[in-house]
Amino acid sequence: AIxxxxxNLLDNDTNRHTIRKKAYTFCREAIWKEISRRYLEVFSExxxxxxRCPRPRHLYVENIKSITNFELPEMKFDHLRIxxxxxxxxxxxxxxxxxxxxxxxxxxxARALMVADMVRKHLSTAGIGFDSLSSHYLSxxxxxxxxETGRFRDFMTYARQWAEEVGSxxxxxxxxxxxxxxxxxxxxxxxxxxxxxxxxxxxxxxxRFFSPRAIAFALVGIHAYLDKFSGDSEVRRVxxxxxNRLFNQFRNxxxxxxxxxxxxxxxxNGKLPHALLLSVPIGSNGWYEQGGPKARFDQQPIExxxxxxxxxxxxxxxxxxxxxxxxxxCFNWFxxxxxxxMPLYDPKTGGCRDGLMAxxxxxxxxxxxxxxxxxxxxxxxKLYADEILKQSSSPNQLVRxxx
Numbered sequence: 001a002i003x004x005x006x007x008n009l010l011d012n013d014t015n016r017h018t019i020r021k022k023a024y025t026f027c028r029e030a031i032w033k034e035i036s037r038r039y040l041e042v043f044s045e046x047x048x049x050x051x052r053c054p055r056p057r058h059l060y061v062e063n064i065k066s067i068t069n070f071e072l073p074e075m076k077f078d079h080l081r082i083x084x085x086x087x088x089x090x091x092x093x094x095x096x097x098x099x100x101x102x103x104x105x106x107x108x109x110a111r112a113l114m115v116a117d118m119v120r121k122h123l124s125t126a127g128i129g130f131d132s133l134s135s136h137y138l139s140x141x142x143x144x145x146x147x148e149t150g151r152f153r154d155f156m157t158y159a160r161q162w163a164e165e166v167g168s169x170x171x172x173x174x175x176x177x178x179x180x181x182x183x184x185x186x187x188x189x190x191x192x193x194x195x196x197x198x199x200x201x202x203x204x205x206x207x208r209f210f211s212p213r214a215i216a217f218a219l220v221g222i223h224a225y226l227d228k229f230s231g232d233s234e235v236r237r238v239x240x241x242x243x244n245r246l247f248n249q250f251r252n253x254x255x256x257x258x259x260x261x262x263x264x265x266x267x268x269n270g271k272l273p274h275a276l277l278l279s280v281p282i283g284s285n286g287w288y289e290q291g292g293p294k295a296r297f298d299q300q301p302i303e304x305x306x307x308x309x310x311x312x313x314x315x316x317x318x319x320x321x322x323x324x325x326x327x328x329x330c331f332n333w334f335x336x337x338x339x340x341x342m343p344l345y346d347p348k349t350g351g352c353r354d355g356l357m358a359x360x361x362x363x364x365x366x367x368x369x370x371x372x373x374x375x376x377x378x379x380x381x382k383l384y385a386d387e388i389l390k391q392s393s394s395p396n397q398l399v400r401x402x403x
Contacts, residue, residue: 043359046359047358047359048358050358050359072377072380072381072384073335073345073347073377075119075123075350075374075377075378075381076347076349076350077119077350077374078349078350078351079096079346079349079350079351079365079370080112080115080133080350080351080370080371080374081129081133082096082098082349083098083351083366083367083370084112084133084136085098086136087104087136087140087156087160088104088108088109088112088136088137088139088140088156089104089108089109089112089137089367089371090102090103090104090108090367091103091104091105091108091155091366091367091368092364092366092367093351093364093365093366093367094364095363095364095365096346096349096351096365099366100158101158103155103156103157103158103159104140104155104156104158105154105155105156105171106140106141106144106152106153106154106155106167106171106174106175107154107170107171107174107368108367108368108371109137109140109141109144110137110141110171110174110175110177110178110179111174111178111367111368111371111372111375112133112137112367112371113134113137113138113141113178113179113181113182114177114178114181114182114371114375115371115374115375115378116130116133116134116137117134117181117182117185117186118181118185118375118378118382119378120134120185120186120187121185121186121187122378122381122382122385123378131188131191134182134186134188134191135191138182138191138194138195141175141178141179141198142194142198144156144162144167144175145198145201145202146165146166147201149165149166150201150202150204150205151166151167151172151205152166152167152171152172152175152202153165153166153167154167154168154171155167168211168214169206169209169210169211169214170211170213170214170217172202172205172206172209172214172218173206173209173211173213173214173215173216173217173218173221174214174217175202176199176202176203176206176217176218176221176222177217177218177220177221177224178221179195179198179199179202179221179225180199180220180221180222180223180224180225181221181224182195182199183195183196183199183224183225183228183229184224184225184227184228185224196229199221199225200235203218203222203234203235203238206218206238206242207238207241207242209242210245212246212249212261212262212272213266213267213268213271213272215242215245215246215275216246216271216272216274216275216276217271217275218242219239219242219243219246219275219278219279220271220274220275220278222235222238222239222242222279223239223278223279226239239279242279243275243276243279243280246261246272246275246276246279246280247276247280249261250276267300267302267303268302268303268306269303269306269307270303270305270306270307270308270309270310270311271306271309271310273310273314274306274309274310274313277310277313277314277317278313296339296358297339297356297357297358298355298356298357298362299333299338299339299355299356300354300355300368300369300372301334301344301352301354301355301368301369301372301373301376302368302369302372304330304331304333304334304372304376305372305373305375305376307326307327307330308327308330308331308376308379308380309375309376309379311323311324311326311327311330312324312327312379312380312383315327315383324383327379327380327383328380330376331376331377331380334352334373334376338356339356340356340360340361342356342360342361344356344361344369344373345373346365349365350370351365351369351370351373352365352369352370352372352373353365353369354366354368354369355369
């Protein structure tokens with residue numbers, strides 16, 4: 001019967017060509033071009049689904065128990081040094097290699113100055129060479145200040161050419177924050193004098209700022225400055241103006257269902273409540289818009305760092321252990337307790353990857369992310385050390401946990 005059908009097919013050109021065309025049409029879906037297209041469709045569907053419903057976090061919980069008990073990673077500064085040349089710290093990296101195409105920015109050099117100063121103050125055994133790094137970063141900030149405008153320039157090319165004459169209010173506020181911390185932390189007389197002088201020069205401009213983050217950065221820096229020079233009446237006057245301005249922005253915009261000063265959560269959000277805690281008496285798939293869906297990605301290290309510092313400050317003020325635990329939870333985001341269950345900290349280089357995206361980790365280890373990691377780690381190490389000292393001096397003092 002099979003032989004008969006084959007003979008008939010060979011004798012009937014019309015039927016044979018019809019079957020051939022059907023077979024050709026059917027197999028078109030299996031050619032490499034179509035297979036590749038369908039793979040891309042699947043990848044897009046998975047990426048969209050991951051954005052909407054990230055993987056559960058429980059897979060990593062067992063591996064972070066030691067971290068929540070404060071067995072913190074060791075301080076490693078190799079990548080920080082690699083990113084720094086005789087001008088300052090490079091803004092970006094391609095994987096772990098400094099990318100010279102994007103040059104430098106003042107924000108990262110301000111953060112780097114804070115890291116260097118904290119290392120020298122709190123980690124004396126690890127601080128070898130950081131005195132020169134502090135001078136490098138402080139020199140960059142000094143050169144960035146435009147005396148004629150009273151403002152900082154922000155971006156510098158690798159050829160050491162400024163890209164603009166006036167940077168953003170946020171960048172100016174962040175430098176003031178860095179200088180205030182330098183005044184509070186530095187012991188070197190030359191660096192202290194330079195930081196104090198520059199702090200007072202740049203303070204004048206912030207009185208006219210209305211950007212909430214610029215105000216918040218400035219308030220944190222002013223608080224640090226007043227730790228050393230508490231009697232400076234001019235700085236205290238500016239702090240009162242800025243604190244009232246930021247508080248009024250909250251009061252005029254916040255509602256019971258949306259307790260925030262803006263209609264969206266943008267960037268570095270934790271620094272805003274942090275500034276209010278210090279200054280007011282206590283009594284990239286988009287932003288999280290008021291009334292809209294939460295944007296899960298991209299997630300960046302600067303956000304985790306801001307939340308850690310805000311939680312630590314809230315704990316120091318209230319002694320409520322909830323804030324202590326929240327600081328640890330935010331820190332564990334770096335180590336893999338996040339929506340992708342993937343660590344951003346790179347223990348081999350001491351750097352930090354640039355963020356979480358719906359389809360994985362951004363493998364570049366730029367300055368902002370690495371500095372956010374180092375600031376977060378040192379903040380928790382100092383918190384732990386402070387608590388040990390308090391418990392040893394007052395063994396009966398317990399951290400209060402609110403009901």
